[in-house]
Amino acid sequence: MKSSPPSPLTNHLIDNLPRQDRASFLNGCEAIDLVFGEVLAEPGGRILHAYFPLNSFISLIAKLSDSERLEVAMVGSEGMLGIPLILGLEESPLRALVQGAGPALRMPVVVFGRHLAQSPALQALLRRYLYVLMHQLSRVAACTHFHRVEGRLARWLLMTQDRAHSDRLHLTHEFLAMMLGVRRAGITQAAMALQTRRLIRYHRGDITVLDRAGLIEASCGCYASDRRLYRRVITEGGAP
Structure with missing residues (x-):
């Protein structure tokens, strides 16, 4: 069996920023370690930080009741937690639960808002990521029903x-x-x-x-579809 290569401590969203924007953004981040089982957000709860996983990952869970829960997305080094902030909202629609412990970058909401306002490149990139995440959420709904x-x-x-x-x-x-x-x-x-x-x-x-x-x-075709979309919209910067 061939083992997976070790992961560099990086976040692909931040890496896709222009050099000057990236350096400024990283200066506003705090390096932390996410703990397995840690709850970072609850539905309806106020968002206090934006999180950018490095070698860790977070489950996004839709909760209808204590017995009715479904994981609808994951966030790892390809993305961020706190996407409502892009829309000017500070309320979480989902439960965010750490499933993979490890390092991440964290930025307070006020600081994130300041960077977002000052960087058109960050705005454009995160709008693209929002599109990718919306696609993933809709795909999960269809996949759960049909596959x-x-x-x-x-x-x-x-x-x-x-x-x-x-x-x-x-x-x-x-x-x-x-x-x-x-x-x-x-x-x-x-x-x-x-x-x-x-x-x-x-x-x-x-x-x-x-x-x-x-x-x-x-696997069903949804996995390959998600990867193609991320590569086209985020990595290559193509039209959604």
């Missing part, structure tokens, strides 16, 4: 691997069920199917990706 659990599990494992920068993941049955909006029995069946195909090894919440290429093939 089989096995393909959706493969997709979310790949998304998690991308942000964890590791072949080894720890995801409990409870979290996987919430992630996909299915019962635990459905998770067990889907995980066993992927394991039988020797794409993953799964034991008591410890998952090892054995065959990434095979897992991509097993």
Whole structure:
């Protein structure tokens, strides 16, 4: 098995800023470590900071009730937490839960607002990221309704691997069920199917990706679609 290369401590959104804007923006950031299980925002709660993960990642969870929760997006080194700030809003629509501990950059809301007002390049980049995130959220809704659990599990494992920068993941049955909006029995069946195909090894919440290429093939087309869109809109700066 070929291991994933170590991740550089970087955030791709910040890296896509022009040099002068990037240097100024980084000066306004504070380096922190995100802790597994830490709640950074609650639905309806006030946003105090914008977060830019480096080698960490955050789950965005829609919560209808204590028993009705669904992960609708992830934020890792490709993005940011605090996207309502772009729209001039300081209220979080979703629960933000740290699923991958590690370093991140944090910026107070007031400082973020000042940088946003002074940098047209930052405004343009974050509008593009907002478009990408909107696409991901809409895709999750359709994917949850139309695609089989096995393909959706493969997709979310790949998304998690991308942000964890590791072949080894720890995801409990409870979290996987919430992630996909299915019962635990459905998770067990889907995980066993992927394991039988020797794409993953799964034991008591410890998952090892054995065959990434095979897992991509097993996933629904939403994974490849999300990656193409991010590359075109953010990395290459093309039209949405």
